[in-house]
Amino acid sequence: MLFGSRLASEVYAPWKGEYLNYDGLKKLLKENVYPLEWTAEDETRFVEALDAELEKTYSFQTKTFESLSARLGHIEDTISNSNINGKDGSEQFDCTKLEPEIEDILVMSQQLDKFTRLNFTGFTKIVKKHDRIHPEYSVKPLMQVRLNALPFHSEDYSPLITRLASLYAFLRANSGSSTAASASAKLQSLSNDQEAEFTSYKFWVHSENLMEVKTRILRHLPMLVFNAARNNDDNESESYDPTITSLYFDNPDFELYDAKLQKNDVSPSLRIRWYGKLSDNQEVTLEKRSIEHHAEDEYVPDEKINLKLKNVQPFLTGEFSLEKYIQKMKDRHIITDNEIDGFKTTANSLQSFISEHNLQPVVRAVYKRTAFQIPGDDSIRIAIDSDVTFIREDSFNETNPSRNRTDWHRTDIDDSTVKNPLSLLKNDQYAKFPYSILDIRIKNPRHKAESKDIAFSSSYSNSLSKQQQLLQNFNTKKLKWITDLTSSHLVKEATNFSKFIQGVASLFAEYDKLDSLPYWLPELDKDIRIDPKQAWEKEREDKKKLKISGGIRIKEAPKFDVVPEEEDSNHRELISRGYRSQSTEAINNNFADYDNESIADEEFEHELEQELDHEASLERSQNNHYGSTLQRNTSKKPNHKRVKSKFSIPFLYNKDNVSKLSFDSEDEEVVLPPGVFKPKTLIRQQGPVKVETKVWLANERTFNKWLHITTLFSALTFTIYSSVNAASDSELATLVAYILFGLSLFSGIWGYFTYMRRLNAIKARSEAHLDNIVGPIIVAVALLGALIINFTARWIALKNEVARDPTINSFWL
Known part of the structure; x- marks a missing residue:
C-alpha cells in the first residue's frame, strides 16, 4: 500500500483535519510535471507549506497530550476527594462510572501515538522525496532544525502510562472488572517491553x-x-x-x-x-x-x-x-x-x-x-x-x-x-x-512478590527511561561500574534500537510500501559526542530529577478493601499477560511494605527539601573533582509517622529507597576480592629513595645561586653604609643601605627555605610543584623600589641646587 493511501485509510476520523496534508505537499513538488521547472518561488512555497504543516501537527499533538493529562488529573482529584470526604470509600464512590472515562483516555493515548508515528513518517518521506527530485534545494537540514524546535515525535508517554496503570490497578482491586484486566495489553503496546529473563540496554558509541x-x-x-x-x-x-x-x-x-x-x-x-x-x-x-x-x-x-x-x-x-x-x-x-x-x-x-x-x-x-x-x-x-x-x-x-x-x-x-x-x-x-552498538544484557532474578507489588513496580519502571532503570536496578557495588559507563559522555542511549529496523529504514525509506519509520532516524544526523563536563552536569541533573520524582506520588485513592488474590482472577490475568516488573529486587523492595504504610505529605516534602539542600552543599564542597561522588547518609531513615490504609494508588517512588547513582557516595567502602588487602602505604613510597644525581645537584645549584645573590646584596649594603658620611644626603643613603640589608637577609632565608622544601619533596616523591615565584618577585620589587627612591631623591636635590645657583648646567633637568 502506498503511504498516501495508508495515511488516508488510517486517519482517526475526529482528527482528520489535523493530519499532515501529504498529497498536497506532493502536488507542490511537481513530481509528474514535464518538463520539470523548479524555481526559487516554488521552493519557498513548498517550505512554507511544510513548516505550516509541522506547526499544525505539533500544536495539535501538544494540546491533545495536555488535555489527556488534565483529564487524568481530574480523575485522580475525584478519587482523592472521595477518599477524604467519605468515612468508607465504598459507600461514596462507584468505580463503574470511572471505568469508561479511563478506557477512553487509554484509547485516545493509543490514537495519539499512532497519529505521531504516521505524521513523523510522512514528514520524513516527503523531505526525502523533495531532496531526490530537487537536489539543488536540500530541505533536510531545515527540517532537522524545525523538528528540534517542534519535537512532536519525541513526546514521552511514560507519565500517561504510569498514571493509567495505577488507576487500572485501583479498578482491578476494587471493582473486579474485566475491562481493567484486558487493558494491560494496550498499556504494553505503549510501553517499553522487556525480556523476562534478561533486561537489555542499548547505546550508541562514537x-x-x-x-x-x-x-x-x-x-x-x-x-x-x-x-x-x-x-x-x-x-x-x-x-x-x-x-x-x-x-x-x-x-x-x-x-x-x-x-x-x-x-x-x-x-x-x-x-x-x-x-x-x-x-x-x-x-x-x-x-x-x-x-x-x-x-x-x-x-x-x-x-x-x-x-x-x-x-x-x-x-x-x-x-x-x-x-x-x-x-x-x-x-x-x-x-x-x-x-x-x-x-x-x-x-x-x-x-x-x-x-x-x-x-x-x-x-x-x-x-x-x-x-x-x-x-x-x-x-x-x-x-x-x-x-x-x-x-x-x-x-x-x-x-x-x-x-x-x-x-x-x-x-x-x-x-x-x-x-x-x-x-x-x-x-x-x-x-x-x-556508530557502534553497545548492548548490555543483565539477567533478572525471579521475583516472588505479591501481584499488587508487581503491578506497582511495573508502573514505576515504565515511568523511567531505559538508562534510568539501569541506574535504579543495578546500583550495587559490584555493578556500579556499569552505571558509571552508561551515564558517562562515552555512550548515548538508544532505546528500542534494532539492527533489523535500522537496516530496512535506511535502505527502503523511499519505498512506497514502507509505512513507518523509527523515531531515532533524526538522531543519526547529529553529533552524539558530548563534552565530559556537560555529561557530568547532566548526570547530576538526572539524579536531582530522580530524587524529586521520588517525592511525587499520585493522590491517595479511596480506602477500599483489596479483593483477595485467590478471588481476583482479573488481577492474576494481568500478571500472566506480562505485566511484570522490569527491575530487580531493589524496586520490589521499594513497594514491599506499601500496603501497610504511607507517608504524610508535609513531612515527606520537608524531608525531601532538607535532603536536596544537603546535597547542594556537598556539591559545592566537592566541585573541584570531576566525577566525584556526593556524600549522602542513607543509613538513617526518617522517623515518619505511619498511617494504616486499606488500599490507595501506589507511591510511584519511595525516596527512602532512592538508589545511589554513580556519584552518590565518595566515601563508599570499596569491596576488595578475597585475599586482597588495602595497602598501608602507597607503592611509590615503599623501598629506598632512588633519585637521579642531577636532581640533587639541581637543587643544590639553586641554593648556591641564592647564596650568590645574598653575598652581592651584603657587599652592596656595607659599601653604601660605609660611605654615608661622603654622601650628599646621609639619611637617604642610610635608608637605601637598610633596604639592601633587608634584602640580604631575605634572600639568604628564602634560599635555605626553598632548598629544604624541595629536598623533602624529592625524598617523599611528591607530585607537588617545585617552583615558587614569590621570592624572586619580592627581591625584584624591593630592589626596584630602592633604586626609585635613590633616583627620586637625587633628582630633587639637583633641582634645588639649580634653583640656588643658575649658573649650573640644567640640561638633564
Whole structure:
C-alpha cells in the first residue's frame, strides 16, 4: 500500500483535519510535471507549506497530550476527594462510572501515538522525496532544525502510562472488572517491553570513544574469543572480533518490520546467521524469534535449526525433503531419536511461517562483534557491534532485483575471491551505520512478590527511561561500574534500537510500501559526542530529577478493601499477560511494605527539601573533582509517622529507597576480592629513595645561586653604609643601605627555605610543584623600589641646587 493511501485509510476520523496534508505537499513538488521547472518561488512555497504543516501537527499533538493529562488529573482529584470526604470509600464512590472515562483516555493515548508515528513518517518521506527530485534545494537540514524546535515525535508517554496503570490497578482491586484486566495489553503496546529473563540496554558509541569503552569493560569482564581454532592464514584480528552476518527476512509489505516497530501483540523475526565469510562455512543457522507482548513470558523460546548451504534454498521454497535429511543425520549419528521430534517440529514450524507470510531475504547486516562475559556466568553479557553495514538483499524490483530470485543470498558479494564486497555495490544498495552498538544484557532474578507489588513496580519502571532503570536496578557495588559507563559522555542511549529496523529504514525509506519509520532516524544526523563536563552536569541533573520524582506520588485513592488474590482472577490475568516488573529486587523492595504504610505529605516534602539542600552543599564542597561522588547518609531513615490504609494508588517512588547513582557516595567502602588487602602505604613510597644525581645537584645549584645573590646584596649594603658620611644626603643613603640589608637577609632565608622544601619533596616523591615565584618577585620589587627612591631623591636635590645657583648646567633637568 502506498503511504498516501495508508495515511488516508488510517486517519482517526475526529482528527482528520489535523493530519499532515501529504498529497498536497506532493502536488507542490511537481513530481509528474514535464518538463520539470523548479524555481526559487516554488521552493519557498513548498517550505512554507511544510513548516505550516509541522506547526499544525505539533500544536495539535501538544494540546491533545495536555488535555489527556488534565483529564487524568481530574480523575485522580475525584478519587482523592472521595477518599477524604467519605468515612468508607465504598459507600461514596462507584468505580463503574470511572471505568469508561479511563478506557477512553487509554484509547485516545493509543490514537495519539499512532497519529505521531504516521505524521513523523510522512514528514520524513516527503523531505526525502523533495531532496531526490530537487537536489539543488536540500530541505533536510531545515527540517532537522524545525523538528528540534517542534519535537512532536519525541513526546514521552511514560507519565500517561504510569498514571493509567495505577488507576487500572485501583479498578482491578476494587471493582473486579474485566475491562481493567484486558487493558494491560494496550498499556504494553505503549510501553517499553522487556525480556523476562534478561533486561537489555542499548547505546550508541562514537568511533572516537570506542577504545575507551572497551578498556573500561575489560577491567571488569574478560573478552570472549570467537573461532580461536581458525586457520593460521586468516587475519589475526578475525579470531577476536569475528565478522557476523545476519540475513533478515520480510515480505514486500514489510509485515515483520511493521510488527516489530509498532509492537503488535506478536512480533516475529526471521534471519539466517553465519560467522566470517560464507565460503568458509558449511552450515548456517536459520532462527525465528517471536515476542508476544501479552503473554506471561514476553519472549517465546527461539526456534532455530542448522542447515547446510546447499539445503537452504530448497528449505525456503518448500522443496526440502525433511524425512530424508533426518535419516541422513541419524545414519551419521548427528541426531538422536529423542531429538528427532523436536527437530521435525521446529523445521515444520519454520517452513510454515515462511510460506504463510511469503518471506524472502530483504536486508543483510554485517558487523564485527566484541563480546565480554565471565565464562560460565551469564548474569552480565556485553556485546559491541562495530563497522555495521546494511546491504539490500531483496528481489522486489522484478526488472533489476538486488538478489537473484533463484538463490537465497547475493552471490556477487559472497564470492570468496572478492576482498572488498562493497566496491561491487551501488550507493543505494548499502548503508553504513555511523556508530557502534553497545548492548548490555543483565539477567533478572525471579521475583516472588505479591501481584499488587508487581503491578506497582511495573508502573514505576515504565515511568523511567531505559538508562534510568539501569541506574535504579543495578546500583550495587559490584555493578556500579556499569552505571558509571552508561551515564558517562562515552555512550548515548538508544532505546528500542534494532539492527533489523535500522537496516530496512535506511535502505527502503523511499519505498512506497514502507509505512513507518523509527523515531531515532533524526538522531543519526547529529553529533552524539558530548563534552565530559556537560555529561557530568547532566548526570547530576538526572539524579536531582530522580530524587524529586521520588517525592511525587499520585493522590491517595479511596480506602477500599483489596479483593483477595485467590478471588481476583482479573488481577492474576494481568500478571500472566506480562505485566511484570522490569527491575530487580531493589524496586520490589521499594513497594514491599506499601500496603501497610504511607507517608504524610508535609513531612515527606520537608524531608525531601532538607535532603536536596544537603546535597547542594556537598556539591559545592566537592566541585573541584570531576566525577566525584556526593556524600549522602542513607543509613538513617526518617522517623515518619505511619498511617494504616486499606488500599490507595501506589507511591510511584519511595525516596527512602532512592538508589545511589554513580556519584552518590565518595566515601563508599570499596569491596576488595578475597585475599586482597588495602595497602598501608602507597607503592611509590615503599623501598629506598632512588633519585637521579642531577636532581640533587639541581637543587643544590639553586641554593648556591641564592647564596650568590645574598653575598652581592651584603657587599652592596656595607659599601653604601660605609660611605654615608661622603654622601650628599646621609639619611637617604642610610635608608637605601637598610633596604639592601633587608634584602640580604631575605634572600639568604628564602634560599635555605626553598632548598629544604624541595629536598623533602624529592625524598617523599611528591607530585607537588617545585617552583615558587614569590621570592624572586619580592627581591625584584624591593630592589626596584630602592633604586626609585635613590633616583627620586637625587633628582630633587639637583633641582634645588639649580634653583640656588643658575649658573649650573640644567640640561638633564
